[in-house]
Amino acid sequence: MTSQITMVLPLPPELRSARLSALASVAVHLRDLGAARVAVDQALADPDAAHDLLGSTARIAGLSPAHEAEPEDGDHVLTTLAACCHPALPEAARIALMLTTAAGLPVPDTAGAFSVPDDTMAQRIAWAENRARGALGAAIPEREAESHLGRVLDVLLLIFDDGIVHPNYSVDLPREALETARAVVQLFPDEQEPKALLALMLLTRARRDARLDDDGSLRALSRQDRSLWRQDEIQEGLFLLRGSQRDGRTGPYQIRASIQAAHVTAHEARDTDWNRLLALHDRLMQVSPSDAVALGRACAVAEVHGPETALESVERLGLDNHLFHATRAELLRRLDRTEEADRAWSAAVARVRSATEHQRLRGELER
Incomplete structure (x- = not known):
């Protein structure tokens, strides 16, 4: 089920968190993200209902008054966000659900972010919402809450970073991710x-x-x-x-x-303070190691111990993505190994996903 209602964006921060809280309560009761999203969008279309968003949403969704505010409603937000970011969903589906469910983007705007037709995105969202139903059926145990919240934050950062790399989207993805993160902070203040x-x-x-x-x-x-x-x-x-x-x-x-x-x-x-930056990268490699973190660390190593030492650490990674080749190219350039640097830049450009990214790799790494 998809909403036909066009919302006025951007939503103010206080309405984003209220919208997400209301949507989560209804979604958990109905076990249906799509129906909850439609109910919230209909409630937001009525300015007089905005002051009682949860109550008006519940009425539109056909819930009894007893369902409008139950003691466990605070857990519903995490349950709903975790359903949107369930690891069984493909990454693109998680991003689309977070944009429509948590950020409140209309389907056409989400379609614009993915550069696909509106009908195609509506079908993809409906499929993802159907797959997420099962995750709405049980509360998240307290011992697992931190890991589920971490996955939600990871998807928000994916949206943010993708918007940084592709700044010409019809939607300001970094802003949408940032304001959604602000709503999450308001809903999880501790x-x-x-x-x-x-x-x-x-x-x-x-x-x-x-x-x-x-x-x-x-x-x-x-x-x-x-x-x-x-x-x-x-x-x-x-x-x-x-x-x-x-x-x-x-x-x-x-x-x-x-x-x-x-x-x-x-x-x-x-x-x-490159010594501090290197120490922070070392700590991050202990807490949350990844290839991207290792490449970032190499840039700090280059400043503290020299580009040759950094290049050795990069080449030990043995990766084959554009960031690896771009990092390697920058280090080779600093060592005046021009021909090798040019080949590495060519390899980086050959592995980018879009013309925009191709254009930006003519420049430098932002470190």
């Missing part, structure tokens, strides 16, 4: 990793006006005009990062946000 994810997004997005050259290629951090960085977003990100560290626990998003913080708090590129 959890630290959502705050850290929101901090990471703010610290990254704050550089958007300085990130690209006139031809659309990436401009390295060392060459960015830091006066164009948005200080209000940086300060909010730093505030959230500090808040995420208050209980003494360390999660992967706290470390990743700390890496971004080390970059944006350097007044000039030469002031960057």
